Amino acid sequence: MKITADSPPTLSALDRPNSYIGRSVPRPNLARLTQGRGQYVSDVTLPRMAHVAFVRSPHAHARIVSIATDAAKTSPGVIAVVTGAELAKVMTPWVGVLTHLKGLKSAPQSPIAVDVACWQGEAVCAVVARSRAEAEDACELVEVAYEDLPAVTDPETALDARTHVIHASLGDNLCFERKLEAGAVDKAFAESDAVVETTFVFGRHTGVTNEPRAIVADWNPGDQRLTVYQGTQAPHMMQDLFAKHLGLAADQVRVLTKDVGGSFGIKVHTYADEMATVALSKLLKRPVKFVADRIESFVTDIHARDQRVKGKIGVTKDGTITAFEIDVLTGIGPYSVYPRTSGIEANQVVNLTGGPYSCPNYRAQARVVFQNKNVMCQYRAVGHPIAVAVTEGLVELAAAKIGMDPLEIRRRNLIADDAYPCGSASGLKFEKLSHHEALAHLDTMMNYAGVRAEQSKLRKQGIYRGIGFASFIEVTNPSAAFYGVGGARITSQDGATVKLDAQGAIIIHSGVTEQGQGAEAVLAQCVASSFGVSLDKVRVVTGDTDNTPYGGGTWASRAAGIGGEAAWQAGKALRGNVLAVAGAMLQAKPEDLDIRNSVVVDKASGTERLTLAELARVAYFRPDTLPPGFQAELMATRHYVPRAWPFAFTNGIQASYLEIDTDTGFVKLIDHWCIEDCGTIINPQLVDEQIRGGVVQGIGAALFEQCLYDERGQMLNGNMADYLVPMAVEMPDIQCGHVVSPTADSELGAKGAGEAGTAGAPACIMNAINDALRPLGAKPLTDMPFTPGKILQALGKV
Amino acid sequence: MSDLGIDISLTVNGEQVSERVEPRQTLVDFLRDNLGLTGSHVGCEHGVCGACTVRVDGAIVRGCLMLAVQCAGSQVETIEGLSDSGEVADLQAAFEQRNALQCGFCTPGMIATAQDLLAGGGVPSRDEIREHISGNYCRCTGYHAIVDAVEAVALQRAGAAK
Amino acid sequence: MKPAPFAYKKARSLDEAVALLGEHKDARLLAGGQSLIATLNMRLSAPSLLIDINGLSGLDGITAKEGMVEIGALVRHVQAERSEIIAKLVPLIARAMPHIGHAAIRNRGTLGGSIAFADPAAELPACLMALDGEVEATGPKGKRTIKAQDFFKGLFETALGPQELLTAIRIPAATKDTRVGFAELARRHGDYAIVGLAASAQGDGKGLKDVRLSFFGTGDTPSRARKAETALESGDIDAAVAALDLEPHDDVQAPAKVKKHLAGVLLRRVAKQLMEART
Ligand SMILES: Cc1cc2nc3c(=O)[nH]c(=O)nc-3n(C[C@H](O)[C@H](O)[C@H](O)COP(=O)(O)OP(=O)(O)OC[C@H]3O[C@@H](n4cnc5c(N)ncnc54)[C@H](O)[C@@H]3O)c2cc1C
């Protein structure tokens, strides 16, 4: 193996002396974690801290007739037993809608169900006790009488007139609907030489962060402030929501996020049980801790995907794609999740389908319906894995139909690398993508011709291997177009404050958060480079709403591109400030000076003039020696928000090479490749590891993971023995490559890279499976996850 | 605590510890809640994720599938102890260099498991490494970097042993 | 997810363990804990007393005598995995061992616990059936022996009485004619199998006799496929597959028809192993 400690910087514009841009430096905060000295929320204990456990509805849909709490109240260690009605006096309900998703509706949701429980796992009563074990003991003593209500579980019939309406006040079970028509779709299909139609099914799955959701809420009536330790991706958003629903001012709420044991979009939402924990702290005037256990995580962490997409593609004999058409149906549980809503995933599928291709004819319809299952919302790569699988699945089916090589059909249809700026049929705007260069890079890296030759050789021996591809685009660096314009108080800008300390070291405070992706390393690299110090002189502080600039946190691959740019600019601004001090001290023109490796130097000759330590000493302790009227400013703040483009799209292509045991339907993954263009690469190792981790989550979706429900809305496999997450033995090594098309919207030029792996992997696994099975005449598989049973069925063996 | 409490004495990371525990308390909860050794993590409490992996009398075990009372008289070692003694310093360095952790939640258990493999000597193949960590869930890395890091240390140790 | 409260007693002798089982009707024995503690954590079971048998002496040996191999109930999976006696005289168990869970699980889990727990998808109960082994049970009236085919009664149900412990398993030692075959299909390494097959036979010239096919993951208990055994004895693999008389249920891993198909595939693979494995 090669441990990449370092690699030469690649970017001239950013290539300042001792630049860290483009270098695989290790993350500064890792030793703490490898030594087990991290501080995850599940590790937090506070004086007088109590623990909450919830009584959860065993029914998918039931009226709560009565709750008897007397026995629980006298159980050892119990501090309080609180029902939904009681908690409603402390916290107001919320509704997950966004105005720019026109017509999207939802019902008010409470921290604890008040009259009706709408999914199996919804909290109906809280027990607070000295220990989690005692709280659970007492939960068993709470007697809830339920009256069963009809469970709406099948999205296909959710809108039928005879189906029970879950929220009578909404009139029907429709949450959101969108239609889109571009170009001349019917004409295009009519003029096609071949049309392929099929239905894709995407299993419901979930994030399974290794550390479950955790929160400690501490309401201090003495200073009238609420401190919340929360494993979240968006501390400022949560601060705003806690304040709003408790009737507090935002400045009365402090959200602290230290180490988080994995997020992937799971920890960016409002969870009823977490809101309840905060409300309970307010009610009981003491710290209350809630750590979801794995069993409750499976029925309360947001689920995702669960879509049925009918897709259609037209092609001509020369391989030109003439039109795409999709019809999306998804059931999102009983509530649209607050505040990002549960309409976004289907909406993204409409936006993204067909996105890499220049085909102008596109028709889409999406319906999002309520049902009595756990709620669905945004999980890593929202909508992308679906849109990519539908698009790429259709493209490879079309290629097979006209007998064209799958890379060749892409070459003929991917948007040309010199066509930018341009847009997609669905109205997306692309600044600069590199589909063809990425494809050429992949072709070489994987030795496509060689792999094909091996495949056909092995086929003759009865060994069935498949090669599958997926070109993709990814939404990163979202502007206010994502949520802000829809009325959600989710900021798209981010800030960084950089200060010089009294020994000449640098401290950064940033609004983005570290979820393990390496945000802190990236921020440090940006500032070290733009300011001019070595990395070991930089410390990063994130995840504290009292002490960091207001920011959006980590989601939609924004931390490096947006947070990094703010930090880069703040570092530059501080350099200007520091050089002004140096100029005053040295009686030199600041513009003739620079900072290199913690030393002020002559810009032209590099001659060392003054160390930062000395400069800081003078500025802080002997300011009397500076010229009269001169004030040193040793802290600078900059904010950044993308303005020129609604999103910085990235692109790439993945390939999978796998083998199918046609007797058992088992799939063995042999190789996986990903070429990705995320613009400027600040830290190549971190980008590659985002890709690899993301690919494996995508493989999970394609082969293993599914929340299985019965028709009564009961989850059947809500534990880690039965819900299969990818483990080490079955996963392949993953080769990564890059193309670099920086965005001109920021000086850094970085786009996001957090979701590309997850976006493309399911599609190329699906295509590889179908490629392997094609010579056997199997019906193409389009129903994820591809279990051995489904593969055997396609082969006609069961 | 109920009247079921039992007094136990054991050695944790070389230190003698005496505590009164409820029989139902698992080893990992005891380490975390009673001793403040929060480096051992709780990911599933049913034996699947491996985040709670610690060493008892020299063998790696699931901290969630042993009771604290069962450890009376035992030698328990957690990531804190393995770190302080320097036993896994090379693994830790390789994990950091290779970015073989993202959120780090799986890492203490992963390192204990990797050390268990490497303690057997020799240079395991990548497949053997994958097999030995097959009971340790990592949601972040996709495992490739972890296998790289463990392999690098195996080679390093084999080189040093020559 | 914390267990309901229970009392804990570390048994100092077999007699004490038996007596405690008699005194506390809902007591449970604690061996490796690798199945039991998970179910306690999930509150799927809430005994009033756990009787820890880990300290009992004399239950952790692997010995060969008089053509039989005796494995003490407290022999841990890892010990069996590394045992030369098992490698040589009970090669079927040696083959099965690496498929059971993961290193940390095998360091604690016991053979006795695995067989007493009688998970229908577990390897060892099926191996015991395939090898025509027996269980030694110890209760208030002393020891008795139960043949494997009489031991597994139903889903997680065995012939052990309420006051009995499984103290050992005994297996006829392999001879030069013994053939074994093992295969399982699990989605992920170390998982319980969707379907598995443990088999033994005696080589008989060019053919096989005394074929014992013991499937797991296909019913409430490990299941012998007797018609298929007969067909194999006459050397006809196709007929054996056609004669497979298993009735698996649907479960979260796979529908019954898939299990049935996979059982046939495993039968072919294991039959080949049996026929090829000339010692
Ligand atoms: C992640 C994971 C994966 C696993 N994968 C597999 C696998 O692939 N295949 C497999 O077979 N197993 C697997 N297991 C289970 C493991 O093998 C267990 O160790 C085994 O099933 C039970 O043995 P134990 O000694 O741990 O028993 P315990 O958990 O202590 O006990 C299990 C039950 O048996 C009873 N019992 C135990 N010993 C005796 C005795 N001597 N007499 C009477 N009753 C007794 C107990 O009272 C209890 O009811 C897995 C476990 C985990 C956590």
Ligand code: FES
């Ligand atoms: S917490 Fe012990 S294995 Fe998951």
Ligand code: FES
């Ligand atoms: S690094 Fe997050 S689970 Fe492994």
